[in-house]
Amino acid sequence: xxxxxxxxxxxxxxxxxxxxxxxxxxxxxxxxxxxxxxxxxxxxxxxxxxxxxxxxxxxxxxxxxxxxxxxxxxxxxxxxxxxxxxxxxxxxxxxxxxxxxxxxxxxxxxxxxxxxxxxxxxxxxxxxxxxxxxxxxxxxxxxxxxxxxxxxxxxxxxxxxxxxxxxxxxxxxxxxxxxxxxxxxxxxxxxxxxxxxxxxxxxxxxxxxxxxxxxxxxxxxxxxxxxxxxxxxxxxxxxxxxxxxxxxxxxxxxxxxxxxxxxxxxxx
Numbered sequence: 001x002x003x004x005x006x007x008x009x010x011x012x013x014x015x016x017x018x019x020x021x022x023x024x025x026x027x028x029x030x031x032x033x034x035x036x037x038x039x040x041x042x043x044x045x046x047x048x049x050x051x052x053x054x055x056x057x058x059x060x061x062x063x064x065x066x067x068x069x070x071x072x073x074x075x076x077x078x079x080x081x082x083x084x085x086x087x088x089x090x091x092x093x094x095x096x097x098x099x100x101x102x103x104x105x106x107x108x109x110x111x112x113x114x115x116x117x118x119x120x121x122x123x124x125x126x127x128x129x130x131x132x133x134x135x136x137x138x139x140x141x142x143x144x145x146x147x148x149x150x151x152x153x154x155x156x157x158x159x160x161x162x163x164x165x166x167x168x169x170x171x172x173x174x175x176x177x178x179x180x181x182x183x184x185x186x187x188x189x190x191x192x193x194x195x196x197x198x199x200x201x202x203x204x205x206x207x208x209x210x211x212x213x214x215x216x217x218x219x220x221x222x223x224x225x226x227x228x229x230x231x232x233x234x235x236x237x238x239x240x241x242x243x244x245x246x247x248x249x250x251x252x253x254x255x256x257x258x259x260x261x262x263x264x265x266x267x268x
Contacts, residue, residue, distance in 0.1 A: 014161045014266065015161065015162060015246060015264050015265065015266040016049045016050065016116070016160045016161050016162040016165075016264070016265050016266070017047060017048050017049050017050075017262060017263070017264050017265075018048060018049065018050045018051070018052075018167070018198060018200065018237060018262070018263050018264075019048035019050075019051050019052070019260055019261065019262040019263070020051075020052040020053075020054075020169070020200040020201050020202070020235050020236070020237060020260065020261050021042075021043075021046065021052070021053055021054070021235075021253070021256070021258065021260035021261070022053075022054040022055050022171070022202045022235060022256060022257075023042075023053055023054070023055055023056065023068070023256050024055050024255065024256040025055055025056075025057045025060070025062060025063055025068070025108075026038070026039040026057070026063055026066075026068055026255060027255060027256065028254060028255045029227070029228075029256070029257060034057075034062060034063040034064060034066075035254075035255060036063075036064070036066060036071060038254045038255050039068065039071060039072070039075075039255060040071060040072075040074075040075040041075075041254065042253040042254055042255055042256075042260075043071075043072045043075040043076050044075045044076060045251070045253065046076070046251075046253075046260055046262060047076075048076060048113075048115075048262065049114065049115045049116055049160065049161070050112070050113070050114045050115070050116065050156075050158060050160070050167050050198075051072065051076060051078065051112070051113045051114075052110070052111075052112055052167075052169035052200040052201050053068075053069070053072060053110060053111045053112075053113070053169070054110050054169070054170075054171035054201055054202045055108070055110075055171065055202075056068050056069055056083060056108065056109055056110055057107075057108055058083060058085070058105075058106070058107045058108070058109075059104055059105065059106045059107065060090060060106050060107075060108065061090060061106070062090075062091070067083075068111075069081055069083040069111040069113070072111065072113060073113050076113060076115065077115055078113040078114055078115050079114075079115070080113070080114040080115075080116070080117065080118040080156070081111060081112065081113040081114070082111065082112050082113075082121050082154055082156070083107075083109060083110075083111045084099075084109050084110055084111070084123050084152050084153075084154045085097035085099070085101060085105075085107035085108065085109040085152075086108060086109040086110065086149060086150045086151060086152045086171075087107065087108045087109065087149055087150060088101045088105050088106060088107045088108075089106060090106050094108075094149065096128070096150040097109065097150065097152075099123065099125075109152060110152060110153075110154060110169055110170065110171050110201070111154075111169070112154045112155075112156055112167065114156060114158055114167070116158050116159055116160045116161070117158070118156045118157060118158055119157045119158075119159060120156070120157040121154065121155070121156055121157075122154070122155040122156075122189070122190070122193075123152065123153075123154055124153040124154070124155065124168075124170075124185070124186060124189045124190075125150070125152050126150075126151040126153060126170070126172075126182045126185050126186070127181065127182065127185060128148065128149075128150050128151065129147065129148040129173060129175055129178045132145040132146060132147050133145065133146060133148070133175050133178075134146075146175075148173045148174065148175055148178065151170070151171060151172055151182055152170070152171075153168055153169065153170035153186050153189070153201075154168070154169050154170075155167065155168040155169075155189070155190055155193065156168075157193070157194065162243060162265055162266050162267055163267060164194055165194075165196050165197070165198060165241075165243070166190055166193040166194055166195070166196070166197045166198070167197075167198045167200065168186060168190055168197065168198065168199045168200065168201075169200050169201050170182075170183075170186055170199070170200075170201040170202075170203070171201055171202045171204075172201070172202070172203045172204050172205070173204060174204045176204075176205070179203065179204050179205055180205070180209070180213050183203060183205075183210065183213050183214055184213060184214075186199060186214075187199070187215065187216075195240060195241035195242070196239055196240060196241025196242055196243045197216075197239070197240045197241060198237060198238065198239055198243070198265070199214060199216060199236070199237075199238040199239075199240075200236065200237050200238070200261075201235070201236070202234055202235050202258065203234065203235070203236050204234055205234070206233060206234075207221060207233050207236060210236050210238060211238065214238055214240075215240065216238035216239055216240045217238065217239050217240075218236060218237070218238055219237045219238070219239055219243075219244075219245040219248065219263045219265065220236070220237050220245060220248035220249075220250075220261055220262075220263045221233065221248075222248065222249065222250035222259070222261060223250065223259075224250050224258050224259040224260075224261055225257065225258050225259070226257050226258075227252055227253075227256060227257050227258055227259050228252075230250065230259055234258070235250075235258060235259070235260075235261045236261070237261060237263045239265070242267060242268040243265045243266065243267065243268055244265065244266060244267075244268045245263050245264065245265055246264045246265070246266060247263075247264045248261070248262060248264070249261075249262050250262075
C-alpha cells in the first residue's frame with residue numbers, strides 16, 4: 001500500500017492518525033484461531049500513520065509461524081517497524097526474552113510501526129513482578145497465585161506530519177499494584193526524549209489512574225474491553241506536550257478481545 005502514506009500528506013504540516021490495538025495473536029474470538037487475512041483487513045482499516053500492537057507473535061506454531069509484525073507493516077504501508085520480544089519459546093515453555101534471540105526464534109511481544117520516518121529506537125525492559133501474586137479471576141472468591149509475564153516497551157523518534165514526536169508502545173501487567181510501577185518506569189525512561197511524547201498501549205488500568213500515574217493527558221475516552229460489549233478502557237493514548245486530538249474512536253474489528261483505539265492528533 002505505498003500510496004496510503006502519500007494520501008495522508010506525510011512530510012507536510014498536518015494531522016497524524018495513531019492507533020493502538022491488542023491483537024490477541026491475531027485470533028478471532030468465534031473460533032479462537034489465528035486468521036491472517038482478518039488481521040490484514042483489520043490493520044488496513046485502521047489507516048494509521050503510527051500503530052502500536054500488543055500480544056504479537058513471531059514464528060509461533062499457534063499463528064502458523066507467521067511474522068505478524070511484517071504482515072501488519074505490509075497491510076498499512078509502514079516502512080519503519082520494530083518488534084520487541086517479551087518472551088521466547090512457546091506456551092508452556094516460555095522464558096524471558098533478552099533481545100539476543102535468533103531471528104527465527106519463536107517469540108511473543110509488542111510492535112511499533114510507522115509510515116513516517118523514524119530517526120531512533122529505544123527498547124525499555126520493565127521490572128517483572130518479583131513474587132507469585134494472588135489474583136481473583138471472574139467471580140471466584142478464592143485467589144489464584146500467578147506469575148506475570150515479562151513486560152517491555154519500545155519508543156521511536158518519529159518525524160511525523162504533526163512535527164517531531166516520541167511515540168512509546170507498551171503492554172503493562174494486569175496486576176494492579178505492579179502496573180503503576182511499570183508505567184512510572186516507562187515515563188522515566190523517556191524523560192529526556194523530545195516532546196511531545198505519546199504513550200500508547202494496553203496499560204491494564206483505567207484512564208484516570210493512567211493519567212494520574214503518568215502525569216500525561218488522555219487523548220481518547222472510549223471503553224475498549226471486552227470487545228463485544230466494552231465496559232472499561234484498558235487501552236490508551238496519553239500525551240505529554242503540545243498535541244491535541246481532533247477525533248477518536250474505538251472500532252470493533254474482526255479479531256481480538258479488545259477494541260482498537262484510534263486518535264487523530266495535530267499541533268495544539
